[in-house]
Amino acid sequence: MPQIKLVNISKKFDNKAVLENIDLTVEEGELVSLLGPSGCGKTTTLKIIAGLLEPDNGDILFDNSSVLDIPMEKRGAVIVFQDYLLFPHLNVYENIEFGLKMAKVDKIKRMDKVNEMLKLVQLEGYEEKFPDELSGGQKQRVALARALAIEPKVLLLDEPFSNLDTRLRETMRDFIVEIQKKLNITTILVTHDKEEALMISNKIALMLNGKIVQFGTPMEIYQKPISLDVANFFGEKNYVVGSIEKGMFISNIITIKANIDEAQRIKAMIKPEDIELIDSYEDVDIKGTVKSRKYAGDRIYYTVLVKDVELKCVSQSSRVFDIGDEVGVKIDFNNVVFFHK
Numbered sequence: 073m074p075q076i077k078l079v080n081i082s083k084k085f086d087n088k089a090v091l092e093n094i095d096l097t098v099e100e101g102e103l104v105s106l107l108g109p110s111g112c113g114k115t116t117t118l119k120i121i122a123g124l125l126e127p128d129n130g131d132i133l134f135d136n137s138s139v140l141d142i143p144m145e146k147r148g149a150v151i152v153f154q155d156y157l158l159f160p161h162l163n164v165y166e167n168i169e170f171g172l173k174m175a176k177v178d179k180i181k182r183m184d185k186v187n188e189m190l191k192l193v194q195l196e197g198y199e200e201k202f203p204d205e206l207s208g209g210q211k212q213r214v215a216l217a218r219a220l221a222i223e224p225k226v227l228l229l230d231e232p233f234s235n236l237d238t239r240l241r242e243t244m245r246d247f248i249v250e251i252q253k254k255l256n257i258t259t260i261l262v263t264h265d266k267e268e269a270l271m272i273s274n275k276i277a278l279m280l281n282g283k284i285v286q287f288g289t290p291m292e293i294y295q296k297p298i299s300l301d302v303a304n305f306f307g308e309k310n311y312v313v314g315s316i317e318k319g320m321f322i323s324n325i326i327t328i329k330a331n332i333d334e335a336q337r338i339k340a341m342i343k344p345e346d347i348e349l350i351d352s353y354e355d356v357d358i359k360g361t362v363k364s365r366k367y368a369g370d371r372i373y374y375t376v377l378v379k380d381v382e383l384k385c386v387s388q389s390s391r392v393f394d395i396g397d398e399v400g401v402k403i404d405f406n407n408v409v410f411f412h413k
């Protein structure tokens with residue numbers, strides 16, 4: 073299964089830049105997510121890799137050879153779209169068989185392959201069913217089986233879970249990751265769901281406005297965002313403004329070590345989950361007052377006023393505080409990230 077390399081890919085629609093200088097390397101057998109908000113160019117990137125669209129500039133390499141001049145059907149990359157695009161007049165067997173027929177694979181081999189795929193996606197016994205007799209999860213498994221039947225080198229998944237309810241979404245995620253690992257197939261998945269990308273990817277390419285703004289492992293990208301835009305994409309954060317003097321970040325509410333150059337205005341990012349609230353009589357340096365509380369079952373969201381700074385925090389502790397309570401505020405300083413303002 074090949075390594076995929078996008079080199080300086082750009083694309084315009086109606087004179088509007090949709091992709092700008094995209095560079096991306098997906099190693100053999102890796103699952104990489106293209107993550108980003110609606111309209112940032114994820115699907116366009118996927119279509120360019122598959123050969124459904126041509127880039128205006130740049131190159132696409134599979135194992136270091138350009139595939140730009142190779143037509144879609146010979147490129148060895150298949151896309152599974154979010155609406156599955158099953159043929160409604162063909163049954164499950166015929167849907168899975170379709171690509172093999174197009175490739176003129178002989179009948180016995182087709183039968184073997186379809187049966188292998190039915191087993192892989194656990195749909196044995198469903199051969200005669202038509203798409204409208206299937207649940208969303210089953211349709212998706214047929215679409216996956218149809219895509220994998222032709223033994224592609226590259227699997228491209230466009231929001232494959234977005235039409236499924238939460239429970240089924242989790243099951244299908246695990247299922248796809250399992251199959252992807254089993255076949256060791258190089259896979260690129262498009263999603264706007266940050267949690268999904270964090271949970272299933274080897275690496276994430278975060279796209280904003282037609283550019284890849286950060287590429288890294290889920291932990292790198294979440295813990296060490298390189299910009300405020302990246303940080304904010306992953307949810308609400310606290311920003312405390314201060315300065316750097318002699319290796320220390322100094323602000324109104326915290327003074328901590330910071331290994332960055334001296335600067336007058338710096339923002340320290342503190343994630344809500346890195347703040348713990350404790351009873352105020354315990355031994356803590358920072359104290360505050362609970363301003364608001366939102367109960368979300370397994371978590372509680374609080375805002376806490378520390379001097380003139382309002383901090384958001386999320387707690388999974390069984391200790392519940394009331395609005396107006398005086399609390400101790402413990403911050404995990406190891407996870408603080410600094411940005412120049």
Ligand SMILES: Nc1ncnc2c1ncn2[C@@H]1O[C@H](COP(=O)(O)OP(=O)(O)OP(=O)(O)O)[C@@H](O)[C@H]1O
Pocket residue numbers: 085086090108109110111112113114115116117264
């Ligand atoms: N064939 C086309 N002609 C003109 N504009 C297009 C075409 N395809 C996509 N676009 C535009 O390009 C931009 C990027 O679209 P794309 O589908 O790649 O985004 P996306 O990140 O996949 O978004 P979504 O998650 O909503 O599908 C959008 O502004 C879209 O309107």
